[in-house]
Amino acid sequence: MSNLPDEAFRDTIGTIDEGGNRKFIFPKKPSGKFYDYRKIVSYVLLAILVANPFIKINGNQFMMFNVIERRFNIFGFPFWPQDFYLFVISMLVGVVFVILFTVVFGRIFCGWICPQTIFLEMVFRRIEYWIDGDRGSQSRLARQEWNGEKIRKRLLKWTVFFLISFGIANIFLAYLVGSDQLFLMIEQGPVKQASNFIALLIFTGVFYFVFVWFREQVCIIACPYGRLQGVLLDNKSINVAYDFVRGEKENGRGKFNKKEDRALTGKGDCIDCLQCVHVCPMGIDIRNGTQLECTNCTACIDECDHIMESVGLPKGLIRYASEDEIAKKEPFKFTNRMKGYTAVLFILLSVFVGMLFLRTNVEAIILRLPGQLFQHKGDKISNVYTYKIVNKTMKDYSDIHFELIDQKGEIKNVGNKNFKIKREETAQGTLFIEINEAILESDKTTIKIGVYNGKELLETTKTNFLGPRSFN
Ligand code: SF4
Ligand code: SF4
Numbered sequence: 191m192s193n194l195p196d197e198a199f200r201d202t203i204g205t206i207d208e209g210g211n212r213k214f215i216f217p218k219k220p221s222g223k224f225y226d227y228r229k230i231v232s233y234v235l236l237a238i239l240v241a242n243p244f245i246k247i248n249g250n251q252f253m254m255f256n257v258i259e260r261r262f263n264i265f266g267f268p269f270w271p272q273d274f275y276l277f278v279i280s281m282l283v284g285v286v287f288v289i290l291f292t293v294v295f296g297r298i299f300c301g302w303i304c305p306q307t308i309f310l311e312m313v314f315r316r317i318e319y320w321i322d323g324d325r326g327s328q329s330r331l332a333r334q335e336w337n338g339e340k341i342r343k344r345l346l347k348w349t350v351f352f353l354i355s356f357g358i359a360n361i362f363l364a365y366l367v368g369s370d371q372l373f374l375m376i377e378q379g380p381v382k383q384a385s386n387f388i389a390l391l392i393f394t395g396v397f398y399f400v401f402v403w404f405r406e407q408v409c410i411i412a413c414p415y416g417r418l419q420g421v422l423l424d425n426k427s428i429n430v431a432y433d434f435v436r437g438e439k440e441n442g443r444g445k446f447n448k449k450e451d452r453a454l455t456g457k458g459d460c461i462d463c464l465q466c467v468h469v470c471p472m473g474i475d476i477r478n479g480t481q482l483e484c485t486n487c488t489a490c491i492d493e494c495d496h497i498m499e500s501v502g503l504p505k506g507l508i509r510y511a512s513e514d515e516i517a518k519k520e521p522f523k524f525t526n527r528m529k530g531y532t533a534v535l536f537i538l539l540s541v542f543v544g545m546l547f548l549r550t551n552v553e554a555i556i557l558r559l560p561g562q563l564f565q566h567k568g569d570k571i572s573n574v575y576t577y578k579i580v581n582k583t584m585k586d587y588s589d590i591h592f593e594l595i596d597q598k599g600e601i602k603n604v605g606n607k608n609f610k611i612k613r614e615e616t617a618q619g620t621l622f623i624e625i626n627e628a629i630l631e632s633d634k635t636t637i638k639i640g641v642y643n644g645k646e647l648l649e650t651t652k653t654n655f656l657g658p659r660s661f662n
Contacts, residue, residue, distance in 0.1 A: 203410055204473030204483060215406065216328040218469040219319050222492025231302055232312040239305065243364035243372075249584025249613070254368055261614075267546060268582045268614075272553055276545050283538045288415065290531040292422040296429035300416070301486035306400075306408050309358065311471060311487065314351060314401045321347045325468060351402050352394070359393035406472050410483050419482060425513040426525055430486045432466075432477045432508050433516050443477075446501050459503050466490035466508060476508055552587075552648040553580040554641045559620070564656045570624045571657045578618040579641060579649075581611040587643040592621060595638040595650060599625035623655060630657045 207213045245252035247266030254263040262269040262277055269277045288299055300307055321343055322328045334340055364372045367386060380387035400408060409416050423429070437443060437460035444452075446461035460477065467475045469490055472483040476490045494508040514520040556577045565572045581587060591608045592601045603609070604620040611617045623637070634654055641649045 204470075205406060205410065212407075213473070214332065215471060215473040216325045216332070217315075217471045217473075217489070218325040218465070218493070220469055220487075220489035220492055222495060224488035224492050228302060228488065229312060232308045235303065235305075235308060236312070240361055243361065243369045246584075251368055251370075253365060255365055256367060258367070267549075268551075268584075270553075270580060270582050272580060273549060273582075276542070276549065279538065279542045279545065283535070283542050286531065286535045286538055289422060290528070290535050292419070293424070293427060293531055294528050296423060296427045297416075297419065297484065297486040298428075300409065301430075301488060304485075306413075307485055307487065310401060310405060313354060315471070317350055317354075318347065321350070348402065352398055355397035355401060356390075356394045358397045359390050362393050362397075363390055406483075409472070409485055416482065416485075423480065424527075425517075426523065428510050428512050428522065429480055430476065430484065430488060430491060430508065431480065431511045431513065431516060432460075433506070433511065434477070434479075435516055437477065437507055459498070459507050461497065461501060463497055465493045465497055469493040480513070550649045551581075551583045552641060553582065554578070554639075554649045554651045556592075556621075556639055556651050556653045558654060558656070564658070566627075567624060569627055571627050571630060571655075572622050572624045573655050575621050575623065575653065576618065577621055578616060579611055580616045581613060584613045586613050587611045587648070589642075589644045590617070590648075591642055593640045593642055594623070595640045597625065597635075597637050598629055599623060599637075601639070625655060625657075627657065630655075633657050633659045 202208075205213050205215060242253040243251055245266075250266045250268050251263045252266050254261065256262065260271045264277075264280060291299055318328070322331055331340060331343065360372060363386065366389075371386060375383035375386045375390075404412075437458045439452075439456055439458035441456035442458060443460035443462045444455075444457040446463070450457075452459070466477070467490075469492075470476065471487060471489065472485060474481050474483045476484065491508045491510070495505040498505045498507055512520075512522065515522065554577065556575050559574045559576055562574050565574075577592075579590065588610050589608050590611055592603065594601060600623070602622040602624065604622070609617060609619075623639075625635075625637075634656055636652055637655045638650055638652050640647050641651070
């Protein structure tokens with residue numbers, strides 16, 4: 191904000207003191223309309239996050255990101271390495287979606303949806319308020335000597351935090367290796383499932399470290415999305431913003447005085463009570479303007495609204511607004527940049543949904559054996575092929591066989607004509623296709639092969655059939 195002369199706050203971050211040491215923040219417990227809405231949204235999202243790896247659709251885990259075995263399930267659709275292009279598109283859609291949202295609605299994702307914010311503000315911080323008390327008690331407890339009260343409260347808090355971190359690590363592992371593996375580990379014990387158990391302990395340690403000590407530093411230092419804000423936001427993006435025009439007026443902010451008529455003295459509506467600063471979990475002063483640290487958590491909106499109400503001024507001194515809305519009184523406009531992002535998002539989404547529905551549960555690759563042409567077998571021409579069938583589902587298929595589609599001829603599978611493929615397994619082998627020479631119209635015919643389970647057509651694939659050149 192250009193009319194705020196002192197920009198020194200941009201040289202430091204609120205959580206590091208002048209000596210370069212970590213400054214712990216003890217934010218005031220938020221309360222108000224937005225905090226209540228955020229609680230509802232957070233607990234719904236938490237329930238979804240916890241339930242996702244335990245829900246199954248057609249035997250497939252609803253969400254799974256098994257990077258070790260390169261198996262991914264998204265909304266119950268299994269993605270194999272062969273489907274990697276779909277996975278990449280879904281990631282692209284996700285990234286564009288977040289960018290679009292950031293351009294239009296600022297960091298709404300950080301404040302309302304990000305799991306880090308939800309766990310920190312709605313789980314760990316709330317337990318902390320319950321055990322240690324509000325801002326004043328927390329900072330007093332941190333400063334005081336180790337006595338009975340401090341030992342008791344710290345032990346209780348760290349134990350509860352460890353148990354929750356352990357719970358989160360279990361959920362995380364269920365996303366990573368699958369809930370079946372997690373249950374197997376619980377059943378067989380840590381010795382038999384040593385690698386999973388070690389991973390569980392490492393994740394627990396990481397979550398404990400993040401939520402007990404590192405906290406808001408994740409958003410400020412570690413999160414790449416946070417660092418992108420400077421590029422994505424512009425004067426038209428909606429953010430949690432302080433209305434400096436109204437707050438400062440001609441003669442700036444000033445303490446509240448019941449007897450003073452601020453319209454006459456030219457003072458702004460900000461009574462410099464600092465409550466918006468005390469409630470901020472990132473330790474910043476929103477009155478300095480849009481800052482990298484601000485996660486748009488809305489706590490300062492609620493807090494300032496309480497203050498405005500108590501001094502009889504209109505609410506909304508801090509609110510969701512764009513810079514132009516505040517400085518130029520311009521109403522919100524859907525800019526060309528926003529339209530461009532929406533169009534890209536829509537195209538990507540359409541491509542993704544189309545590909546998702548065109549994708550089959552069974553994938554068949556049938557290729558002519560390299561270096562082989564064709565053989566005469568009486569009045570028939572024979573070509574030899576190798577095949578690979580991938581069963582991406584959680585179903586076993588017991589009667590798999592091949593049939594030619596739109597072409598007369600015979601398929602001879604080496605080994606059993608009909609074979610089985612278990613769930614999530616592949617089958618490969620060799621087959622011969624024989625076609626009567628008299629009905630071949632070219633030396634290279636494209637043929638369509640159906641992969642059936644009993645009478646059910648699972649997949650079709652195309653390949654070439656070679657024959658002699660002397661056709662009329
Ligand atoms: S809470 Fe509102 S009135 Fe108080 S300092 Fe912040 S902006 Fe000013
Ligand atoms: S400035 Fe306001 S919205 Fe931003 S992090 Fe602090 S309290 Fe939350």
